[in-house]
Amino acid sequence: NAGVMQNPRHLVRRRGQEARLRCSPMKGHSHVYWYRQLPEEGLKFMVYLQKENIIDESGMPKERFSAEFPKEGPSILRIQQVVRGDSAAYFCASSPGTGGQPQHFGDGTRLSIL
Amino acid sequence: ELKVEQNPLFLSMQEGKNYTIYCNYSTTSDRLYWYRQDPGKSLESLFVLLSNGAVKQEGRLMASLDTKARLSTLHITAAVHDLSATYFCAVDVGSSNTGKLIFGQGTTLQVKP
Secondary structure: OOOOEEEOOEEEEOOOOOEEEEEEOOOOOOEEEEEEEOOOOOEEEEEEEEOOEEEEOOOOOOOOEEEEOOOOOOEEEEEOOOOHHHOEEEEEEEEOOOOOOOOEEOOOEEEEEO | OOOEEEEOOEEEEEOOOOEEEEEEEOOOOOOEEEEEEOOOOOEEEEEEEOOOOOEEEEOOEEEEEEOOOOEEEEEEOOOOHHHOEEEEEEEEOOOOOOOOEEEOOOEEEEEEO
């Protein structure tokens, strides 16, 4: 059974371009979370989604960032008009519910902005 | 502001020694998680602590939770080189425990032969 699948593993963009990061949760998991990790820091919560719903986006920057988890297909984190400060590792996690089960993390997407 | 603070942030120790990593948090929560991260890798779940007084052990690692003191500890017994990694605690602060995790800064453990 595959774990949380993220792609691409590495993504290079020039300033002003768009970045799309994909996440397929573990089979049977309906809760998806996105986190950002800057070098030498812990993970920062960005957004929590269930199918077709954003439940908590309190950690998302107000502009340029959006996330979705459609009925079919992976969850997408989209960053428009990227800037150097967007360079980070973006991790997706999934869980089967909120009953105290741990979140399972993907391998992350390392985003580099030139 | 919600804070989760770990100390120490860096720990270098000899094989065979014992040590404890501390995780303090500033909000009410009874769900705390410990994760391990190897360089350039993802996070691996180590422990789930869901109530005051919870204690979990796996191999040389033992984690505990004191919700009254808002403190969790990760104790390492007789460290071995394979335990070298960065350890994160994370607190569930979402309403109705929605899984929004606030992470500590991480403790990088280096175990020397």
